[in-house]
Amino acid sequence: MNAQLTIVKVGGKILESDEALKNFLDDFCVLPNPKLLVHGGGRSATQLAKRLGIETKMVDGRRITDSHMLEVVTMVYGGLVNKKVVAALQAKGINSLGLTGADLNLVRAHKRIVKDVDYGFVGDVDEVNVELLASLIARGIVPVVAPLTHDGKGQMLNTNADTIASNLAGGLANNYSVRLVYCFEKPGVLIQPDDDSSVIPFLNQQLFQMYCREGIIAEGMIPKLENGFNALSMGVNEVVITNIEGLTIPDSGTRLGA
Ligand SMILES: Nc1ncnc2c1ncn2[C@@H]1O[C@H](COP(=O)(O)OP(=O)(O)O)[C@@H](O)[C@H]1O
Numbered sequence: 673m674n675a676q677l678t679i680v681k682v683g684g685k686i687l688e689s690d691e692a693l694k695n696f697l698d699d700f701c702v703l704p705n706p707k708l709l710v711h712g713g714g715r716s717a718t719q720l721a722k723r724l725g726i727e728t729k730m731v732d733g734r735r736i737t738d739s740h741m742l743e744v745v746t747m748v749y750g751g752l753v754n755k756k757v758v759a760a761l762q763a764k765g766i767n768s769l770g771l772t773g774a775d776l777n778l779v780r781a782h783k784r785i786v787k788d789v790d791y792g793f794v795g796d797v798d799e800v801n802v803e804l805l806a807s808l809i810a811r812g813i814v815p816v817v818a819p820l821t822h823d824g825k826g827q828m829l830n831t832n833a834d835t836i837a838s839n840l841a842g843g844l845a846n847n848y849s850v851r852l853v854y855c856f857e858k859p860g861v862l863i864q865p866d867d868d869s870s871v872i873p874f875l876n877q878q879l880f881q882m883y884c885r886e887g888i889i890a891e892g893m894i895p896k897l898e899n900g901f902n903a904l905s906m907g908v909n910e911v912v913i914t915n916i917e918g919l920t921i922p923d924s925g926t927r928l929g930a
């Protein structure tokens with residue numbers, strides 16, 4: 673049997689607040705090794721863009737990324753957020769390595785081309801350098817991955833952090849028994865958006881489609897769940913959507929399955 677690997681994706685609302693980030697990292701630290709962290713930071717990018725007079729436009733959960741926005745997201749995800757997290761982990765004795773998809777050719781992508789929407793410099797993932805990632809993990813290093821990819825021709829691309837987490841988890845599923853945890857500000861996928869006790873404990877594709885039709889699952893939760901199901905189809909053992917507290921409590925949050 674393969675060894676277990678925990679991959680956690682932490683979302684923008686947690687990263688935005690120093691207190692929430694501290695709480696998150698306290699709990700991330702006690703998770704068993706080996707582990708890997710993927711971070712978002714969408715809200716911080718939106719804030720900096722606003723300060724610079726750059727308007728944010730999202731379509732289907734993805735940021736329209738023109739050349740100015742690409743500068744913002746590269747600075748925020750690859751710089752500010754990534755280094756803040758790595759320095760905080762180092763302070764806790766966790767030897768982490770901050771990476772974008774360009775570093776060590778970790779995640780290659782191509783510019784997203786869809787009918788009707790020009791996303792600009794947004795990347796859809798082609799390939800993950802799994803061997804290299806596995807060798808870092810085997811050395812006891814905790815990779816901290818930012819939601820940036822590259823096209824192999826010198827172009828950085830902005831890629832949804834949930835998608836990066838799903839692709840890394842899927843790639844590493846050949847080497848490890850992978851547990852993928854999407855950690856955000858709510859205790860799971862909810863029936864009532866303002867009732868934290870209304871967590872849906874289990875979702876399969878059928879239930880997911882039904883809740884989407886009913887409008888119970890909407891906005892950023894749709895691509896998050898699509899990415900979660902995608903990870904399962906790539907051989908990931910367990911996918912859970914939960915909050916900071918749920919990181920260390922078994923059977924909390926929403927579990928995805930067949
Ligand atoms: N049924 C639901 N349960 C929980 N959140 C939901 C649901 N439907 C829509 N959402 C929205 O999805 C958001 C999470 O998606 P997103 O903002 O992309 O997460 P992240 O912070 O991880 O990037 C929540 O903040 C919430 O507003």
Ligand SMILES: CC(=O)N[C@@H](CCC(=O)OP(=O)(O)O)C(=O)O
Nearest residue numbers: 684712713714734735831832833
């Ligand atoms: C293409 C695209 O949309 N990329 C995302 C990457 C950051 C992200 O996913 O951050 P959260 O997890 O905090 O939402 C964005 O720029 O918002």
